[in-house]
Structure formats: C-alpha cells, structure tokens
Amino acid sequence: MTVNYISHYAAAAAILIAGAAQAQEAPRVSVGNFGLPGLVDLPTARALPDAELVLTQQLHRTLERTGASFQILPNLGVAFRYSGHGEGGGEANGRLNHDRSFDAHLTLWREGRRVPGVAIGLRDFIGTGWYSSEYIVATKSVGQFELTGGLGFGRLAGRDSFENPLAKLSDRFSTREANVIGRGGTLGTINWFQGKASAFGGVNYALGDRVTLSAEYTPDLMRREAAYLDVSSPWNFGASYQLTSALRLSAQYLHGSTLSMAAHVALNPKRPPHGAGRETAPVPMRLRGFGAPTADQTDEATIRKVLAVDGFEVIALSEDADAIRLDVKNTRYRSTAQALGRAAATLQRFAADRVTRAVVVFREGGLQAASYAVDLDRAAAEQFGIATDGGLPAISTDDTETLSTREAAGARLTWGLSPYLTHRLFNPDLPLSVELGLEARAKYKITRNLSLDGAVRKSLATNLTENNRAGHGASRGIPTTQSDWGLYDINGQPGHIHRLSLNYADTLAPDIFARAHAGLLEPFWAGAGGELLYMPAGAPIALGLDIHRVRKRDYDMRLALRDYETTTGHVSAYIDAGGAFDLEVNAGRYLAGDWGATAKISRQFANGWEVGGYATLTDVLFEDFGEGSFDKGIYIKIPMDWLTGEPDRARRYFEIRPITKDGGARLATARQLYQQVRGARDAQLRRERGRLWK
Amino acid sequence: MTRKLLTLLAFATLAACASDVDMESGEVKALKLIKKKLDAPAGPAAYVDARKLVSREMIDAAGVPVLFVEIDRGQNGTMTQFPGVGVGETWLGSDGSTVTLERGTLKATRGVGDDLMGSETSRELSWDDPDPAPYTRSLAHLREDNQTQVREFTCTLTDTGESHTLELFGATFTAKLFRETCEGPGARFTNEYHVDASGLVRKGRLYHGEGIGYVTLERLDR
Numbered sequence: 001m002t003v004n005y006i007s008h009y010a011a012a013a014a015i016l017i018a019g020a021a022q023a024q025e026a027p028r029v030s031v032g033n034f035g036l037p038g039l040v041d042l043p044t045a046r047a048l049p050d051a052e053l054v055l056t057q058q059l060h061r062t063l064e065r066t067g068a069s070f071q072i073l074p075n076l077g078v079a080f081r082y083s084g085h086g087e088g089g090g091e092a093n094g095r096l097n098h099d100r101s102f103d104a105h106l107t108l109w110r111e112g113r114r115v116p117g118v119a120i121g122l123r124d125f126i127g128t129g130w131y132s133s134e135y136i137v138a139t140k141s142v143g144q145f146e147l148t149g150g151l152g153f154g155r156l157a158g159r160d161s162f163e164n165p166l167a168k169l170s171d172r173f174s175t176r177e178a179n180v181i182g183r184g185g186t187l188g189t190i191n192w193f194q195g196k197a198s199a200f201g202g203v204n205y206a207l208g209d210r211v212t213l214s215a216e217y218t219p220d221l222m223r224r225e226a227a228y229l230d231v232s233s234p235w236n237f238g239a240s241y242q243l244t245s246a247l248r249l250s251a252q253y254l255h256g257s258t259l260s261m262a263a264h265v266a267l268n269p270k271r272p273p274h275g276a277g278r279e280t281a282p283v284p285m286r287l288r289g290f291g292a293p294t295a296d297q298t299d300e301a302t303i304r305k306v307l308a309v310d311g312f313e314v315i316a317l318s319e320d321a322d323a324i325r326l327d328v329k330n331t332r333y334r335s336t337a338q339a340l341g342r343a344a345a346t347l348q349r350f351a352a353d354r355v356t357r358a359v360v361v362f363r364e365g366g367l368q369a370a371s372y373a374v375d376l377d378r379a380a381a382e383q384f385g386i387a388t389d390g391g392l393p394a395i396s397t398d399d400t401e402t403l404s405t406r407e408a409a410g411a412r413l414t415w416g417l418s419p420y421l422t423h424r425l426f427n428p429d430l431p432l433s434v435e436l437g438l439e440a441r442a443k444y445k446i447t448r449n450l451s452l453d454g455a456v457r458k459s460l461a462t463n464l465t466e467n468n469r470a471g472h473g474a475s476r477g478i479p480t481t482q483s484d485w486g487l488y489d490i491n492g493q494p495g496h497i498h499r500l501s502l503n504y505a506d507t508l509a510p511d512i513f514a515r516a517h518a519g520l521l522e523p524f525w526a527g528a529g530g531e532l533l534y535m536p537a538g539a540p541i542a543l544g545l546d547i548h549r550v551r552k553r554d555y556d557m558r559l560a561l562r563d564y565e566t567t568t569g570h571v572s573a574y575i576d577a578g579g580a581f582d583l584e585v586n587a588g589r590y591l592a593g594d595w596g597a598t599a600k601i602s603r604q605f606a607n608g609w610e611v612g613g614y615a616t617l618t619d620v621l622f623e624d625f626g627e628g629s630f631d632k633g634i635y636i637k638i639p640m641d642w643l644t645g646e647p648d649r650a651r652r653y654f655e656i657r658p659i660t661k662d663g664g665a666r667l668a669t670a671r672q673l674y675q676q677v678r679g680a681r682d683a684q685l686r687r688e689r690g691r692l693w694k
Numbered sequence: 695m696t697r698k699l700l701t702l703l704a705f706a707t708l709a710a711c712a713s714d715v716d717m718e719s720g721e722v723k724a725l726k727l728i729k730k731k732l733d734a735p736a737g738p739a740a741y742v743d744a745r746k747l748v749s750r751e752m753i754d755a756a757g758v759p760v761l762f763v764e765i766d767r768g769q770n771g772t773m774t775q776f777p778g779v780g781v782g783e784t785w786l787g788s789d790g791s792t793v794t795l796e797r798g799t800l801k802a803t804r805g806v807g808d809d810l811m812g813s814e815t816s817r818e819l820s821w822d823d824p825d826p827a828p829y830t831r832s833l834a835h836l837r838e839d840n841q842t843q844v845r846e847f848t849c850t851l852t853d854t855g856e857s858h859t860l861e862l863f864g865a866t867f868t869a870k871l872f873r874e875t876c877e878g879p880g881a882r883f884t885n886e887y888h889v890d891a892s893g894l895v896r897k898g899r900l901y902h903g904e905g906i907g908y909v910t911l912e913r914l915d916r
Contacts, residue, residue, distance in 0.1 A: 270838050270839065271838065272838055274807070275807055275808045275838075275905055276807065276808055276809065276835075276836040276838075276840075277807070278805065278806070278807040279790075279805060280789075280790030280791070280805050281786070281790055281791055281792035281804030281805035282804060284776050284780045284781075284784040284792060284794070285780060285781060286778050286779060286780050287779045287780055287781055292779040293778065293779060335840070337840075349778075380781055381781070383781065383802075383812075384781060384782070384794065384801055384802040384811070384812035384813070384814075384834075385812055385834075386812050386813075386814045386832045386834050386844050413713070414712075414713045414717045415712065415713045415717055416711070416712030416713065416717030416718060416719060417711055417712070418711075418712065418718070418719040418722045419719075419722070420719065439719065441717055441719075443717065605839070606839045606840035606841065607838070607839070607840055640723065640727070643727060644727060644730075645807070648723075650720065650723055652720060652724065687840065688840040689840070689841065689842075690811070690836045690837065690839075690840045690841045690842040691836065691840050693811065694804065694809060694811070694836065
C-alpha cells in the first residue's frame with residue numbers, strides 16, 4: 001500500500017484545468033481501454049507521443065479499471081492498471097476480485113506511405129496473468145479510417161483459433177505453457193507468443209477533429225468473466241469525444257450486452273501548459289569597456305537588494321581583487337541554470353569593473369550544494385547569444401572552499417499549520433481510503449547546519465480505520481517492518497507525532513556531504529543514523545553510504561517504542577550523466593535484517609519532470625515475501641513551475657506501490673543528501689542550460 | 695463522508711498558515727494553484743489598453759524616452775529605458791518584462807513568456823544605404839526541453855522609398871519604410887521598420903517567434 005497526499009489529486013486537477021485551457025495540441029492517437037494505443041479493448045500499432053502519460057478510468061456493471069500508461073521511449077509504452085471484476089462479491093463495490101496488471105507495447109516500425117505500422121505487445125506479463133496475452137498488430141491509415149489487423153496469443157487466441165504461424169520458426173511456439181503464478185508480481189512463466197493464435201481487427205474512424213468511432217472484432221472469449229458477463233458477440237463498438245486537449249471521454253457497447261464508459265487524461269512533460277514559463281526579466285547586464293561608463297566600486301547594497309527581490313537569500317558576499325563570491329540560498333527557481341544566470345547577471349551589473357569572475361555558491365539546508373565560476377565578460381556577451389555548440393563557455397564548476405556556516409541562522413523558528421490528506425490504495429475491501437487532518441510543523445534552527453524539526457498530526461475525518469485487513473498480510477519468517485501499516489492508521493487517530501528529530505547537515509569538503517539525525521525519524525521508526533555522499537563536480541557518478549540503528553515505534557506514534565530493533569544501511573551509487581535516464585543502486589541490509597539491493601531507474605526531463613520505477617530483491621524468498629513476491633513501485637514527480645508557468649521550486653510526488661510487505665523495507669529518511677543537492681549540480685544545469693540567461 | 699471531507703478541507707485550508715514559504719505544505723500550495731486557476735476569467739485574457747491610458751501630454755511631460763509595445767493578441771503597454779549602457783538598448787515594462795533592441799531591430803525579450811532569447815544578423819543593418827545582398831538572421835528560442843533552439847533565416851532588407859507620415863499618440867513623425875523579408879525553416883516573416891531622418895526606428899512591426907507572433911514597437915518621445 002502507499003500513502004499519498006491530496007496535493008497529488010489537486011495537482012492532477014490543476015493539470016487538467018491548465019491543460020484544458022492552454023496546452024498545446026497533442027498529436028491524436030486513439031487510446032483503448034488498456035491505456036495504450038487501441039480500438040476499444042484491442043490494440044493498434046500506433047505509438048503514443050514520446051513521454052505521453054495517460055490516466056485511464058473505465059467503468060461498466062461488472063468492471064472498474066483504473067490505469068496509468070507512459071511512453072518511456074519513442075517506441076516503447078508501458079501500462080499499469082488496477083481492475084475490480086464481477087458483481088455480488090465480497091470485495092469493495094461488490095467485486096469478486098481485484099487485480100493489478102502490467103503491459104508493454106513496442107512499436108517495431110512506424111507507418112509509411114505504403115506500409116502499415118507494426119507493433120508487438122505483452123499484456124499482464126507480471127503478476128497473476130488475468131489478462132495474460134500477446135499480440136502482433138499492424139495499422140494503416142486510409143483517409144479518415146485507421147485500419148488495424150493482428151494476431152493474438154494467450155487470452156487473445158480464444159475465438160476461431162489456429163496453429164501458431166510462429167511455430168514454423170521454432171517448436172517452442174507450438175504449445176503454450178501453463179502460467180505458474182506463484183505469489184504474483186514476477187514475470188512468471190515466459191510463455192509469450194506461444195500456443196494457438198487468433199486473428200483480430202478493427203477500425204477507427206475520425207469524424208471531424210474531436211470524435212472517433214471505433215469497431216473491433218475480438219477473439220477474446222472472456223472466459224474469466226463468463227460467470228457474470230453475458231458475452232453474446234465478438235464485436236465491440238465505441239465512440240469517443242475529445243472534450244479538451246487533455247481529456248477524452250468514450251462510450252462503448254461491449255460483447256453485445258454491456259454499456260461501458262471510459263475517460264482518458266493525457267499529459268506530456270514535453271507539452272508545458274504555459275510554454276517556457278514567465279517570470280520577471282533578469283537584470284540586464286551592463287556593457288564594460290567600449291566607452292561605456294565605468295564602475296570603480298562594487299555596489300554591494302544594490303546587489304543584496306536585487307537578489308532579495310529575486311528570491312535569493314544572501315548568506316555571504318565577499319570580494320577580492322578580481323573576483324566576487326556569493327553564497328546564496330535559492331528559494332524561487334527550480335532551475336539552477338536559471339538561478340545561476342540571474343545571480344550572475346546581478347553581479348555583472350553591479351560589481352566593479354575590475355571584478356571579472358564571480359563564484360556563485362548554492363546552499364541547501366546547511367550544505368554547499370554546488371558552486372560555479374562565471375566569467376562575467378563572457379556572460380555579458382552570451383546573454384543574448386546564438387551559440388549552437390551546446391556549451392556554457394562562461395560557466396564552469398568550481399571546487400571552491402567550503403565557507404564555515406556554523407553561525408546562527410537568520411530566522412531561527414519557522415512553523416506552519418495546514419491540512420493534510422493521505423490516502424491508501426489497492427486494498428480490495430477499500431481500494432481508495434482517505435484521511436483528512438491537521439498538521440502542525442515547526443523547525444528551530446540552532447545553527448545553519450543544526451536544527452530541530454517536528455510535525456504532529458490529528459485526524460479530522462477518515463476511513464482509513466475501516467480497514468479489515470489491518471495487521472494482516474505480514475511476510476513469512478521475517479520481522480514485521482511495515483505490513484502493519486493499518487495498525488498505525490487506526491491507533492494514530494487521537495493525534496500523533498509524525499516526526500521529531502534533531503538534524504545536522506554539513507559539507508565536509510567541496511564534494512563530500514554529510515548528514516546525521518536522531519529522534520522519531522518517521523511514523524514507523526525511531527533511532528539515529530546518518531549518511532555520507534561523495535559527488536565529484538562534473539562526474540556522472542556519486543557514491544553514498546548510510547547507516548542507522550532504529551527501533552519500531554508503537555502504533556499510537558507517540559513516544560513509546562516496540563521491541564523490534566535493528567541496524568540498516570546501504571552503499572549507493574547514483575549515475576546521472578545529464579542525459580535522459582538516471583540510475584540509482586542501493587545495496588545493503590534492509591529493515592527486516594534481509595540483505596539485497598534496490599535498483600531505481602528514472603527518466604529525467606529538462607523541465608523537472610521525473611518518471612521512474614524501482615525494484616528491490618533481497619534474500620527473502622518470493623514465497624515468504626507474500627503477495628507480489630518482492631517490493632517494487634513506480635513514481636512521478638511533477639514540477640509546480642511546469643503547472644503554473646511561474647517560478648517555483650516545489651515538485652509534487654506521486655507514487656504507486658502496489659504491495660507493502662516486510663521484505664526489502666527501507667527507512668524512508670535514510671538517504672536524502674543526493675535528492676537535496678542533485679538539482680543544483682552540473683548534470684541538471686546542463687539539462688536546462690537554455691534557461692541560463694532567462 | 696465526501697461532503698464532510700470537502701467541508702473540513704475547505705475550512706482547514708482557510709485556516710492554513712505558515713511563517714515562511716518553506717513551511718507551507720504541498721496540500722496548501724496545490725489548493726492555491728487550483729483556486730488561482732478557477733479564479734482566472736474564462737476565455738481570452740483581458741488587458742488594460744495603454745492607448746486609452748497614455749496621452750501625448752503625459753508622454754511629453756515625462757521627458758524621458760518611452761516605447762510603446764503591442765503584441766498581436768492585443769496586450770500592450772509602455773516601457774522606459776533601463777538605466778545605464780548595456781548590450782543593446784533595454785526597455786523595461788511595468789510588469790517586469792524587458793525588450794532589448796539593437797539599432798531598432800529586436801535583439802531579445804525577457805519576462806514575456808515565450809521569450810526571444812537572442813537574435814543576430816550576419817552583418818549590421820544600415821538604414822542609410824541598405825545592401826541588397828542577402829544575409830542571415832538567427833533567432834534563438836527556448837524549446838520545451840529547456841535547450842536553446844536556433845533557427846537561421848535568409849533575409850533581404852529593402853528600402854521601399856516610401857516617405858510617409860506616422861501619427862503616434864497624437865504626434866506626427868516623418869519616416870521611411872524598410873522591409874526585411876526572411877525565409878527559413880518552418881517560417882517566413884516580414885519585418886517593417888519606419889525610420890526617421892535621424893536613423894531612429896520610430897515604429898516597427900517585428901517578428902518575435904511562433905509563440906508571440908509579431909510585436910509592434912513605437913518610439914513615442916519627441
């Protein structure tokens with residue numbers, strides 16, 4: 001299970017609103033009920049636009065299907081969905097069962113003038129295999145018609161099936177091996193494209209810009225649904241309407257018996273609703289030399305004023321013969337490139353003529369996150385430059401000395417009071433449960449590096465307590481680490497300490513960061529520990545080490561602790577070359593005492609979007625882990641400035657973690673340094689170099 | 695349950711407060727964002743028309759250079775010259791946007807959204823005796839992936855020979871019309887420059903890019 005926040009819904013709603021109003025038109029690709037290019041239930045060979053994110057909701061009398069799809073690469077799309085099947089059952093909304101499934105859709109080649117596009121796909125290839133099937137499909141456009149034909153395997157080889165033509169290539173395709181599901185969550189039996197095949201086909205017809213009519217002939221006999229679904233026809237029909245650039249609504253008539261509705265919301269990091277964003281202009285740089293007026297003295301007071309107006313907290317400003325050093329906390333710009341350019345422009349304008357070099361040091365929570373040297377003369381020439389080499393000649397990373405910042409911070413006590421909304425997903429009895437409450441937060445900075453930080457929460461309205469499975473579902477043979485989350489939900493109702501810890505963070509050397517903390521670290525765990533991060537400037541790799549001694553908190557989440565105590569720690573490698581994909585690997589000991597590793601891969605977008613997934617394999621056997629076999633999840637980070645078009649450092653975080661068991665459990669607060677500093681480092685700077693002088 | 699939840703959420707959000715922006719929760723930020731979107735008027739944005747607010751008397755009384763700027767979708771305003779000597783001549787609007795000109799041609803904009811990050815020509819344009827030979831104009835814009843996209847256009851500058859009278863906010867100016875015609879990847883545009891006897895571009899209709907379209911500039915001070 002996963003806990004998320006109202007802000008996720010709110011941000012999603014905002015995206016819809018923003019998208020409806022201003023998003024650039026997306027190339028239209030009809031999306032089917034499985035969230036990938038399709039007719040109704042069947043696939044087409046189309047590909048979604050690169051990086052397209054589609055949320056799908058389908059509803060009919062015996063089905064509710066919620067899904068999310070993402071076009072990871074221009075030719076590879078993936079989909080995740082959670083479906084409730086049947087009626088008159090004992091699970092939520094009378095469903096007989098709920099099922100998670102994953103699909104992949106690979107475009108082999110795109111449609112040409114004479115040749116159709118061709119794609120292959122796997123449906124429900126991880127998990128229990130409810131929809132287990134594969135396809136090879138071709139699609140060709142003829143005028144307003146989009147014609148599709150294909151071969152289905154597995155579940156898509158039910159009606160009028162015939163010998164598998166792939167058997168001519170290899171005998172292994174002749175007979176389909178039975179699915180061995182185990183505890184789900186794994187690839188299971190690799191029986192892809194095996195066994196009998198059936199033909200399928202259909203057509204999409206574009207009736208104007210907004211309406212698409214669809215008809216398909218499906219070989220799926222719907223045997224799994226036969227007990228509650230009347231399947232009297234192989235034909236499915238649909239009509240969909242593009243209500244806004246982001247939202248598409250569909251009405252369908254399925255299996256000759258059933259009316260169905262579906263909605264698709266399409267977003268794309270590459271289609272910002274507000275273009276490049278709008279902010280006040282940076283300070284124009286001044287002309288030096290060429291007869292322009294001279295400046296003998298640096299105007300420090302104006303520099304401080306301008307930077308403050310531009311959202312920078314000036315921590316230190318010092319000058320020597322020909323260089324000026326500025327230590328700042330950037331509170332406004334998510335893009336470090338943009339922040340650097342604006343700070344440099346201010347220094348260039350108001351520093352004395354003799355100052356030709358600036359060192360801008362970005363500080364984050366007591367850390368010297370990154371420092372850059374700026375050639376001020378070159379910067380002035382580059383600000384309206386037309387350089388096409390992709391370089392940043394005026395900018396270089398700088399291993400400047402760490403400045404002692406152990407002095408007291410400016411504002412010592414900060415606080416906040418606001419609502420919180422958490423939800424949990426994927427409980428078959430309660431697929432979506434929600435809690436609203438009030439959270440009070442306070443932070444007392446003892447020095448810039450040392451602070452006491454805490455939050456208390458009180459639930460106001462909740463149905464998290466209606467969880468009949470609370471305390472059940474522990475992994476076998478290992479200590480309970482997090483599968484008892486339901487007991488925390490219930491016992492924390494009277495009010496609880498969400499976190500309360502003493503935190504220290506420091507930069508030991510220009511590229512070496514350290515952090516230590518102790519107290520009630522997070523809702524389930526108390527203890528002490530720390531981490532180290534070595535992140536050489538300009539290098540694509542960073543290395544980390546973290547270790548904690550922790551004890552499980554009592555279910556009421558006040559001061560009492562439970563008996564279980566353990567040591568957890570990992571060595572980590574982070575790879576970010578400034579390209580499209582990031583990789584993170586953590587190897588070590590997890591909270592249940594199990595040993596293993598977590599791999600996380602994420603696609604990074606230059607505008608701050610991040611879409612990723614992770615999986616943890618430890619020495620806990622799949623059958624002992626329980627349902628899902630091992631810990632895994634997918635997540636999205638959406639920057640607020642992308643949503644609003646205005647500078648904002650915040651990013652909203654959505655995570656889908658299908659199963660929460662005890663194996664592979666990690667301390668959520670164990671590793672924070674990398675996330676804290678990476679946005680300021682040069683890999684991200686290069687990703688967003690176009691914003692430098694914006 | 696849902697109604698109770700929403701009511702409570704509304705009250706709780708109204709009661710939300712924080713001593714600084716760092717302590718503002720994600721929930722409150724997101725709800726503020728939604729409120730802002732819902733509060734925004736539907737349909738095209740309405741703009742204050744500077745033509746109705748600014749008079750010739752006000753311009754003359756100001757005694758400083760004033761630039762009127764208007765984009766094709768109707769948004770307009772006046773700008774004053776940013777003090778000091780910069781790279782080009784930078785004008786500052788009351789909304790914090792800037793327009794930078796170089797000898798009356800559009801060099802760059804900032805703070806207008808789809809900013810023109812830079813513009814260069816392969817040779818300096820002359821209003822005195824324009825060279826009829828083609829030259830290149832490069833326009834740089836920010837792409838959606840936050841990289842700079844530079845496009846090169848082949849241009850020619852023509853002196854139309856038309857000397858005419860311009861009326862700008864009640865004052866008349868005599869100017870000659872020059873046309874700069876450019877063609878390049880995915881776009882073809884024509885810039886118009888109305889240049890007075892001193893070589894000052896009194897009025898221009900200049901191509902900014904796909905996002906903004908054309909920008910009209912009028913130099914109002916006498």
